[in-house]
Amino acid sequence: MMSMEENKKIYDVMILGAGPAGLTAALYAARGGLSVLVIEKGIDGGQIAATDKVENYPGQVLEGESGESLSKRMALQAERFGAVKVQDVIAEASLDQEVKELRGQKETYLARYVILAMGASARPIGCKGEERFKGSGISYCATCDGNFFTGLDVYVAGGGDAAVEEAVFLTRFARKVTIVHRRNQLRAAKSIQEKAFQNPKISFLWDSVVEEAYGEGVLQGLVIRNVKTGELTRIEADPADGMLGLFGFVGNIPSSALVKGIVDMDEKGYIQTDEDMRTSLKEVYAAGDIRVKNVRQVVTAAADGAVAAVHISAEYQPYV
Numbered sequence: 001m002m003s004m005e006e007n008k009k010i011y012d013v014m015i016l017g018a019g020p021a022g023l024t025a026a027l028y029a030a031r032g033g034l035s036v037l038v039i040e041k042g043i044d045g046g047q048i049a050a051t052d053k054v055e056n057y058p059g060q061v062l063e064g065e066s067g068e069s070l071s072k073r074m075a076l077q078a079e080r081f082g083a084v085k086v087q088d089v090i091a092e093a094s095l096d097q098e099v100k101e102l103r104g105q106k107e108t109y110l111a112r113y114v115i116l117a118m119g120a121s122a123r124p125i126g127c128k129g130e131e132r133f134k135g136s137g138i139s140y141c142a143t144c145d146g147n148f149f150t151g152l153d154v155y156v157a158g159g160g161d162a163a164v165e166e167a168v169f170l171t172r173f174a175r176k177v178t179i180v181h182r183r184n185q186l187r188a189a190k191s192i193q194e195k196a197f198q199n200p201k202i203s204f205l206w207d208s209v210v211e212e213a214y215g216e217g218v219l220q221g222l223v224i225r226n227v228k229t230g231e232l233t234r235i236e237a238d239p240a241d242g243m244l245g246l247f248g249f250v251g252n253i254p255s256s257a258l259v260k261g262i263v264d265m266d267e268k269g270y271i272q273t274d275e276d277m278r279t280s281l282k283e284v285y286a287a288g289d290i291r292v293k294n295v296r297q298v299v300t301a302a303a304d305g306a307v308a309a310v311h312i313s314a315e316y317q318p319y320v
């Protein structure tokens, strides 16, 4: 239903999310001659905006370039070809009609095609006290919060690429970084593992999870549970420090709640697509970390975005 929006611009494509998938889709769709709107709720770049270094994106050889600067360049490139960007939080979506509607806090946006590129966000660590100490000892972003923990002891939950890479980054600030991993082997790529094993500031608590976070106002202690023996160990902040840090990198959850029940998903909430990035709904595509796939990297997100945009450009029929 179009209702009060009769005079509103109807874009050819609107893209929800300005991470590598969304921004690449915007670049390709704009270069394909389509009018493009990108809607982002926060800052550009999605998860890489909070990544200190992106070393595995082809062509990424500038010394010291961060995920944030890479995403800024992606956004600039898409805008140079005419993509329009707005910041808004979309609350509702009507996608089963010819002109699709995304209703945001600021405005309603209309387009013929939609690309869902909302990505994923950090999964909670799952320990007691997690909510209480978010922002006062517990964080999910080393680039954003690492310097608050200068000279302190820091714990990192997880054993994947993110946990190990960010643990290495945190050694710039922390006195000591301990990786708490639920198995006795890391999941992270070997090249990333080697950096951690060689770093004298990093140690490991194997077969362990964080059971509880506690403290008076700030995070002052952790209870660690050995998953094999069930043994509980209390770790107290050095009294001279007054607090310690806990960073969670235990994987991600897809940001797909908006379209639950609208497009097909797997049991974890990742959106199902065909290899051209079409979802179960006509003229609605999905790209990047939000979709069911095996490899979630900047380069695969960008590739998804390009594939979606190329197929939309080929399919698109202007109104006559």
Ligand code: NAP
Pocket (backbone or CB within 6 Å): 055, 056, 125, 126, 157, 158, 159, 160, 161, 162, 163, 165, 181, 182, 183, 186, 187, 188, 209, 249, 250, 251, 252, 295, 296, 297
């Ligand atoms: P991930 O690869 O899914 O790893 C999550 C880690 O957290 C795993 O080691 C997992 O343990 C552990 N874990 C999961 N649930 C847990 C729980 N409830 N309690 C304790 N530990 C738990 O996630 P990620 O490291 O965030 O990476 C996500 C994606 O981004 C991956 O595809 C990754 O390759 C990519 N990424 C790439 C780079 C890079 O290439 N430089 C950097 C960051 C991320 P198990 O190992 O036992 O399952």
